[in-house]
């Protein structure tokens with residue numbers, strides 16, 4: 001009988017403002033955000049090279065966005081990967097807000113850049 005790999009785990013790490021995806025207990029990637037009032041602004045997603053191309057970013061972002069909904073918040077997709085994901089997953093359209101120059105300026109200040 002073949003052994004199934006355990007499902008990856010996604011956790012929200014509030015103090016680091018990010019969600020992490022774990023494979024066999026090892027962190028394989030993250031999606032980072034900052035909160036502005038009721039909007040969770042996603043600005044960067046990365047998956048370690050060793051885990052690339054296995055669909056992990058999609059699992060991570062899907063679970064993160066489901067958590068945003070469950071938390072009663074809204075999504076702002078500054079991260080190009082999250083923006084692309086949302087184009088394919090219309091089920092989050094009702095809680096997605098556009099990226100505006102004002103949000104980008106706010107984000108730059110938050111990130112000190």
Ligand SMILES: CC(C)(COP(=O)(O)OP(=O)(O)OC[C@H]1O[C@@H](n2cnc3c(N)ncnc32)[C@H](O)[C@@H]1OP(=O)(O)O)[C@@H](O)C(=O)NCCC(=O)NCCS
Pocket residue numbers: 043044045046047048051052053054055056057058059079080081082084
């Ligand atoms: C982008 C990244 C997170 C994808 O991780 P992954 O687990 O290999 O991704 P998945 O297997 O779930 O999905 C691959 C998809 O990501 C897309 N993708 C790759 N790089 C991308 C980028 N920079 N922006 C948007 N989408 C990207 C691919 O086109 C592919 O799309 P498809 O499913 O329509 O074919 C990973 O390649 C990475 O860490 N890249 C470096 C950091 C980066 O560019 N982050 C994105 C912008 S913040």
